Amino acid sequence: MNVLVVDDEGIVLESCRKVLEAEGLDVISANSADEALLIFEKTLPGLLLIDLKMPVHDGIYLMKELKNRNIDTPAIVMSGYSTEETIKEADSMGACRFLPKPFTPDELVEAVRQVLKGENQ
Amino acid sequence: MFHSTRLKFIFTFLCVSFLAGGISLFIGARLLYDAVLREATNQTRLALNAAEDVYHTNVRFVDLALNITTLGMGFRNSFIERDVPDLVDRLERMAKNADLDFTGIALSDGRILCRIGGESLADSVNPPDNPIVRLVLDKGASLSGTLVVSRSFLENEAPDRAGQIQLYPFNMAGPDAAGVESQEACMAIAAAIPIFEYRTTGKLLGVLYGGRLLNQSTEIVDSAQKSVFFDEIQPETTMPTATIFFDTVRIATNMIDPQGNRAIGTRVSDEVKQQVIIRGKEWTERGEDLSDQYISAFMPIADIFGKRVGMLSVAIPESNYSGVQQELIVIFIAVTFLGALISIGMGFFAARRIMAPVLRLIKASREVSEGNVAPDIGPISKDKEMAILQKTFRDMVESMQRRRMASQSKIIQSEKQASVGRLAAGVAHEINNPLTGVLTYTHMLLRRTDIDDDIRSDLKVIVQSTERVRKIVKGLLDFSRQTKLDPEPTDINRLMDATIKLVENQALLKGVGVHFEPGDSLPMIVLDRSQIESVFLNMILNALDATNPSDEIRITSSSALSANDIGHQGVEVTIADNGCGMPPEHLNQIFEPFFSTKDVGKGTGLGLSVSLGIVKEHGGNIRVQSELGKGTTFFIWLPIDREGDAHERAGSR
Numbered sequence: 001m002n003v004l005v006v007d008d009e010g011i012v013l014e015s016c017r018k019v020l021e022a023e024g025l026d027v028i029s030a031n032s033a034d035e036a037l038l039i040f041e042k043t044l045p046g047l048l049l050i051d052l053k054m055p056v057h058d059g060i061y062l063m064k065e066l067k068n069r070n071i072d073t074p075a076i077v078m079s080g081y082s083t084e085e086t087i088k089e090a091d092s093m094g095a096c097r098f099l100p101k102p103f104t105p106d107e108l109v110e111a112v113r114q115v116l117k118g119e120n121q
Numbered sequence: 122m123f124h125s126t127r128l129k130f131i132f133t134f135l136c137v138s139f140l141a142g143g144i145s146l147f148i149g150a151r152l153l154y155d156a157v158l159r160e161a162t163n164q165t166r167l168a169l170n171a172a173e174d175v176y177h178t179n180v181r182f183v184d185l186a187l188n189i190t191t192l193g194m195g196f197r198n199s200f201i202e203r204d205v206p207d208l209v210d211r212l213e214r215m216a217k218n219a220d221l222d223f224t225g226i227a228l229s230d231g232r233i234l235c236r237i238g239g240e241s242l243a244d245s246v247n248p249p250d251n252p253i254v255r256l257v258l259d260k261g262a263s264l265s266g267t268l269v270v271s272r273s274f275l276e277n278e279a280p281d282r283a284g285q286i287q288l289y290p291f292n293m294a295g296p297d298a299a300g301v302e303s304q305e306a307c308m309a310i311a312a313a314i315p316i317f318e319y320r321t322t323g324k325l326l327g328v329l330y331g332g333r334l335l336n337q338s339t340e341i342v343d344s345a346q347k348s349v350f351f352d353e354i355q356p357e358t359t360m361p362t363a364t365i366f367f368d369t370v371r372i373a374t375n376m377i378d379p380q381g382n383r384a385i386g387t388r389v390s391d392e393v394k395q396q397v398i399i400r401g402k403e404w405t406e407r408g409e410d411l412s413d414q415y416i417s418a419f420m421p422i423a424d425i426f427g428k429r430v431g432m433l434s435v436a437i438p439e440s441n442y443s444g445v446q447q448e449l450i451v452i453f454i455a456v457t458f459l460g461a462l463i464s465i466g467m468g469f470f471a472a473r474r475i476m477a478p479v480l481r482l483i484k485a486s487r488e489v490s491e492g493n494v495a496p497d498i499g500p501i502s503k504d505k506e507m508a509i510l511q512k513t514f515r516d517m518v519e520s521m522q523r524r525r526m527a528s529q530s531k532i533i534q535s536e537k538q539a540s541v542g543r544l545a546a547g548v549a550h551e552i553n554n555p556l557t558g559v560l561t562y563t564h565m566l567l568r569r570t571d572i573d574d575d576i577r578s579d580l581k582v583i584v585q586s587t588e589r590v591r592k593i594v595k596g597l598l599d600f601s602r603q604t605k606l607d608p609e610p611t612d613i614n615r616l617m618d619a620t621i622k623l624v625e626n627q628a629l630l631k632g633v634g635v636h637f638e639p640g641d642s643l644p645m646i647v648l649d650r651s652q653i654e655s656v657f658l659n660m661i662l663n664a665l666d667a668t669n670p671s672d673e674i675r676i677t678s679s680s681a682l683s684a685n686d687i688g689h690q691g692v693e694v695t696i697a698d699n700g701c702g703m704p705p706e707h708l709n710q711i712f713e714p715f716f717s718t719k720d721v722g723k724g725t726g727l728g729l730s731v732s733l734g735i736v737k738e739h740g741g742n743i744r745v746q747s748e749l750g751k752g753t754t755f756f757i758w759l760p761i762d763r764e765g766d767a768h769e770r771a772g773s774r
Binding site for chain 1: 550556564
């Protein structure tokens with residue numbers, strides 16, 4: 001199973017890769033929304049892990065773009081801080097879960113499991 | 122503003138002085154007029170006395186002429202010897218010298234011995250009626266005075282004059298005598314001297330009589346006019362005139378009628394006759410007489426029998442006095458105007474003095490509206506009312522200042538909160554990313570089985586410390602969120618009323634009207650009152666800054682659907698001003714933090730971004746329309762069911 005992690009912070013990308021690969025998932029990294037869109041076409045991941053606040057195009061933009069392309073791949077939205085507004089917007093864009101930063105490996109794994117479980121049902 | 126107040130002052134002074142001037146002018150003119158009129162009346166009376174003198178002098182002259190003739194050498198002899206030609210010659214000479222119209226000598230039985238201009242009738246059986254002769258024969262003493270003579274007398278005594286002279290009907294028996302027909306007559310002055318046997322004693326032998334006809338005569342009236350009337354050379358029309366009346370008819374006058382002739386034959390009013398001829402009084406009247414306004418004085422003329430048969434009158438044209446009068450009135454008006462001018466000047470000065478503290482207050486209030494919070498209002502006036510005004514103004518500025526500080530501190534408070542929130546957000550975002558890395562890597566290390574217990578316990582310290590950092594950051598975020606919303610159901614209109622109260626004084630001092638048209642039956646909205654209040658306050662203060670005196674700020678509230686969230690019920694508040702407006706390029710920037718067009722130090726630039734933040738927190742939005750030079754309108758939309766929304770999400774989270 002492919003997981004596409006999108007974040008402009010390398011340390012976050014690396015952290016996620018480390019945790020999720022330990023769980024046996026394939027992790028693909030993208031450090032911007034635009035790169036994520038390119039990679040998505042090629043890899044068709046089963047799960048998205050999207051940071052909300054990124055330069056140039058943010059997470060909301062990415063989710064809108066995916067929605068516009070009729071892609072309903074489950075997505076977990078993560079953010080160091082966001083207003084209720086952005087959370088609400090992410091919700092309306094179809095985010096399955098909101099994962100506040102910083103998170104521990106256990107929390108990340110739990111969030112991914114829950115989403116995948118919900119998806120399988 | 123103060124111009125009109127000062128004008129009012131001056132206008133009042135003007136009114137008062139003109140009123141006072143007008144009244145004194147009126148009264149003064151009246152008094153002057155009366156005084157001049159009194160003076161004129163007195164003058165007329167004096168003139169009448171002088172005219173009377175002239176009249177009597179003429180009578181005495183006739184008397185004198187006759188006396189001289191009787192005393193003339195040879196007269197008595199000629200009379201006694203009945204030397205008629207000599208006597209006629211003497212009479213003719215006397216008549217010529219003394220300007221007599223008739224003269225003659227009667228015998229003691231009344232028959233006429235001789236007379237000028239007529240045949241001797243000494244032998245006639247029925248002596249003609251010659252009243253003066255009869256009277257002298259009766260009394261035996263000389264007589265002189267006024268005489269009314271009938272047509273028949275004239276035809277006998279002065280046949281050549283009888284045809285020339287205008288006669289008037291006259292009741293010889295008396296003005297009121299009944300049953301006696303009036304006959305044509307004329308008036309004369311005449312004298313008669315008795316001729317005695319010896320010079321002045323002895324038997325009465327005859328009478329020398331003579332007289333002058335007054336009808337159409339000019340001598341008396343003209344000499345009266347000349348003697349009476351000063352030395353001033355006056356134009357003909359303003360010459361005073363003298364008149365002899367026979368009954369009420371002018372028979373000798375120098376009054377000129379409109380055709381330029383002597384006004385002979387005209388009559389005076391019955392009132393004058395009543396007063397003068399019938400009651401025998403002197404009489405003065407003002408009136409129009411033959412086209413001119415005259416002051417006339419009349420006195421009765423009695424004939425030798427003591428009967429009032431005519432009048433002597435003097436008339437002075439009023440125009441003689443109206444010149445003086447006009448001059449006086451002009452002086453009077455000039456004095457009044459001068460007085461008015463002086464009082465205007467004093468009024469102006471007084472107005473300045475009275476207005477000075479008011480002007481200071483006006484200047485101070487301008488300064489206040491321009492931002493000076495401690496304006497100089499000058500020393501407190503000694504004037505009680507002014508002192509109250511000044512103190513009230515001072516208190517008002519102080520309390521306004523307190524209120525302004527209060528509203529300012531409210532804004533500062535909410536801006537501080539927003540800054541903390543922003544800072545927390547920024548810090549959280551920046552810290553949480555690396556913190557994620559730290560947590561992940563330490564946890565991953567802890568999962569490894571090939572590490573020493575020492576290292577494991579060290580790693581646990583790192584994990585614990587990192588968790589602590591995480592909690593601190595979370596606490597910070599929670600704090601900034603927690604302080605943000607304290608929602609309760611609120612009536613937007615009441616909240617707006619309360620907000621407007623905070624800025625009322627400022628708006629008043631700046632001269633900007635704030636009008637609020639609250640919408641009817643608006644739904645209650647759940648919101649944080651103090652935060653939304655600071656949004657409103659911030660918007661109204663911005664509008665105040667953008668307006669000039671006499672501009673307006675119009676605020677409305679109404680039920681409205683959200684513009685970009687279709688079907689969402691809410692309330693829209695608009696805050697519109699007709700102030701300076703904004704250029705289009707600013708419209709996109711105004712909600713950005715730290716964007717400001719105000720002078721450095723005046724605005725923080727956080728106001729609108731914070732306001733937008735607060736409104737967005739409430740699930741609403743702010744729109745703006747602005748045109749440079751025409752004004753700006755802010756639309757603040759707030760949803761009704763924000764609270765329900767929030768609860769829903771809180772449950773799902």
